[in-house]
Amino acid sequence: MKTERLYPSLKKIVWGGQRLIGLYSYGGERLTKQFEENRTPSNIAESWVFSCHKKGRSTVIGGENDGKTLAELLEDAGPETLGTHYRGGEFPILIKFIDAKRDLSIQVHPDDAYAGEHHEGQYGKTECWYVLDAEKDAELIFGLDRELTREELAARGGKKEVMEVLRRVKVKRGDFIFIPSKTLHAICKGIYLAEVQQSSDITYRIYDYDRLDEDGKPREIQVPDAVAVSNLSPMDVSFQPMGKEERSEGYAKTLLTECEYFKVEKIETFGEYRGEADETSFVSLIVTGGEGLYRDADGEIYLREGDSLFIPANKGAFTVRGNAELLKTTI
Numbered sequence: 015m016k017t018e019r020l021y022p023s024l025k026k027i028v029w030g031g032q033r034l035i036g037l038y039s040y041g042g043e044r045l046t047k048q049f050e051e052n053r054t055p056s057n058i059a060e061s062w063v064f065s066c067h068k069k070g071r072s073t074v075i076g077g078e079n080d081g082k083t084l085a086e087l088l089e090d091a092g093p094e095t096l097g098t099h100y101r102g103g104e105f106p107i108l109i110k111f112i113d114a115k116r117d118l119s120i121q122v123h124p125d126d127a128y129a130g131e132h133h134e135g136q137y138g139k140t141e142c143w144y145v146l147d148a149e150k151d152a153e154l155i156f157g158l159d160r161e162l163t164r165e166e167l168a169a170r171g172g173k174k175e176v177m178e179v180l181r182r183v184k185v186k187r188g189d190f191i192f193i194p195s196k197t198l199h200a201i202c203k204g205i206y207l208a209e210v211q212q213s214s215d216i217t218y219r220i221y222d223y224d225r226l227d228e229d230g231k232p233r234e235i236q237v238p239d240a241v242a243v244s245n246l247s248p249m250d251v252s253f254q255p256m257g258k259e260e261r262s263e264g265y266a267k268t269l270l271t272e273c274e275y276f277k278v279e280k281i282e283t284f285g286e287y288r289g290e291a292d293e294t295s296f297v298s299l300i301v302t303g304g305e306g307l308y309r310d311a312d313g314e315i316y317l318r319e320g321d322s323l324f325i326p327a328n329k330g331a332f333t334v335r336g337n338a339e340l341l342k343t344t345i
Contacts, residue, residue: 015087015091015095015326015329016077016079016312016313016326017308017310017312017315017323017324017325017326017329017332018074018077018079018084018087018323018324019074019075019076019077019315019317019321019322019323020063020064020072020073020074020075020084020321020322020323020324021038021041021044021072021073021074021075022038022061022062022063022065022070022072022111022320022322023048023061023062023065023069023070023071023072023073024038024045024048024049024058024060024061024062025058025059025060025061025062025070026049026056026057026058026059027057027059027060028057028059028116028225028226028227028228028233029059029114029115029116029117029118029203030057030058030059030060030113030114030115031057031058031059031113031114031115031206032057032058032113032115033058033113033206034058034059034060034061034111034113034320035057035058037061037111037319037320038058038061038320041075044073044075057113057115058113059112059113059114060110060111060112060113061110061111061320062108062109062110063109063110063111063300063320063321063322064084064107064108064109064298064300064322064324064343065084065108065109065110065213066083066084066085066088066104066105066108066213067105067108067213067214067215069215071083071084071085072084072322074087084105084324085105087324088105091326094327094328095296095326095327096295096296096326096327096345097292097293097294097295097296097327097328097344097345098293098294098295098327099294099295099344099345100295100345103135104136104137104213105213106137106212106213106275106276106345107210107211107212107213107275107276107298107343107345108211108212108213108214109208109209109210109211109298109300109322109341109343110208110209110211111146111206111207111208111209111320112201112205112206112207112208112209113206114201114202114203114204114205114206115203115204116203117200117201117202117203117223118200118201118202119200119217119219119220119221119222119223119225119233120155120176120177120180120198120199120200120219120220120221120222121198121199121200121217121218121219121220121240122196122197122198122199122217122218122220122240122243122244123138123139123140123141123195123196123197123214123216123217123218123243124138124139124195124196124216124218124239124243125138125140125195125196125243126138126195128242128243129214129216132239133216136214136216137212137213137214137216138195138212138214138216139195139211139212139214139216139217140193140194140195140211140212140273140275141193141209141210141211141212142190142191142192142193142209142210142211142270142271142278143189143190143191143193143201143207143208143209144189144190144207144208144209144210144270144278144280144302144341145185145186145187145188145189145190145191145205145206145207146187146206146207146208146302146303147187147205147206148185148186148187148189148204148205148206149203149204149205151184152184152185152186152202152203152204152205153182153183153184153185153202154182154183154185154191154199154200154201154202154205155180155181155182155183155198155199155200155202156181156183156191156193156197156199156249156251157180157181157197157198157199157245157248157249157251158179158180158181158198158245158246158247158248159179159180159181159248160179160248161246161247161248162179162246163246164241164242164244164246166179167179167220167240167241167244167246168237168238168241171220171221171235171237171240171241172220172221172235172237173221174221174223174224176220176221177221180198180200181248181251183251185205185253189253190253190254190255190270190271191251191253192252192271192273194245195243196243196244196245197244197245197249198220198240198244198245208300208302208341210276210278210341210343212275212276217236218236218239218240218243219233219234219235219236219240220235220236220237220240220241220244221235222235255268255269255270255271255280256269256270256271256272257269257270263285264283264284264285264286264287264288265281265282265283265284265285265286265287265288266281266282266284267279267280267281267282267287268280270341275345276343276344276345277343277344277345278341278342278343279341279342279343280339280340280341280342281334281339281340281341281342282338282339282340283304283306283334283335283336283337283338283339283340284337285335286333286334286335287333287334287335287340288331288332288333289331289332289333289334289342290330290331290332291325291326291327291328291329291330291332292327292328292330293327293328294327294344295327295344295345296324296325296326296327296344296345297323297324297325297327297329297342297343297344298322298323298324298325298341298342298343298344299317299322299323299325299334299340299341299342300321300322300323300340300341300343301317301318301319301320301321301322301338301339301340302319302339302340302341303319303338303339304319304336304337304338304339305317305318305319305336305337305338306334306335306336306337306338306340307334307335307336308323308332308333308334309332309333309334309335310325310329310330310331310332310333311329311330311331317334317336317338
């Protein structure tokens with residue numbers, strides 16, 4: 015199987031901004047078809063750049079497989095393209111760019127056990143964020159600022175009073191945040207980031223600022239589920255990656271996180287990066303800045319900001335030459 019360049023599934027949500035519209039306008043008919051209107055929708059909140067999830071599947075762009083979804087491609091190719099770390103079942107990860115022009119809802123995601131019990135075997139959602147841009151004094155919400163009982167959280171749920179017990183943290187470009195399942199959180203306005211997560215779209219909102227959707231209806235709040243799964247103790251917040259920067263001729267590499275669900279590394283190229291897709295896992299390469307030229311035994315792919323590559327397991331050696339910032343994800 016060849017390495018494939020992917021076009022994202024684009025999501026129009028009330029809190030989204032304009033940044034992603036320009037980034038993916040090269041999709042032409044794909045962009046138009048997704049929104050079923052014109053080429054400049056009012057906002058794009060999320061681009062699901064690496065996804066087999068049924069609510070938004072990435073598609074191949076260019077080459078003989080143009081237009082196929084990543085899910086269709088993998089079904090044809092077989093599970094060996096995912097690597098020996100793949101444990102079966104649904105495709106394990108989902109990667110997004112998120113452009114928050116307005117605050118997101120206060121929300122929480124379940125762990126695998128709760129998701130499996132209440133959502134027909136679906137994954138829970140552990141995730142991590144790499145901040146690509148942030149306005150001055152931009153903030154995230156991360157967990158609680160004090161210990162709570164479930165009764166108190168339930169009493170505050172759906173009301174602005176819940177904001178009084180949440181922890182706010184300022185962020186800037188380059189910050190990295192690991193968010194375990196069951197953590198109350200929110201991306202606030204003025205933040206643009208990349209998110210690597212388990213392949214899940216289960217979200218329990220506990221407060222949404224009494225906001226209306228584009229049809230003028232209140233967005234759904236799931237207080238009982240949010241209260242049931244939330245971690246009620248404050249958590250330490252660290253914006254530091256798990257590993258230290260390692261510099262080689264032509265590139266620098268930093269381990270951002272490694273957990274049971276995914277491993278994420280930041281790669282900065284200023285010459286040539288040499289990588290490998292071995293038998294253990296497929297490789298996702300996401301371009302978070304700059305541009306470069308990907309090359310493996312099958313050929314070359316030009317890369318620009320916003321691009322996404324699926325490299326099958328056991329593909330072997332590959333290189334990226336240029337000046338680019340990449341997120342490399344494996345399982």
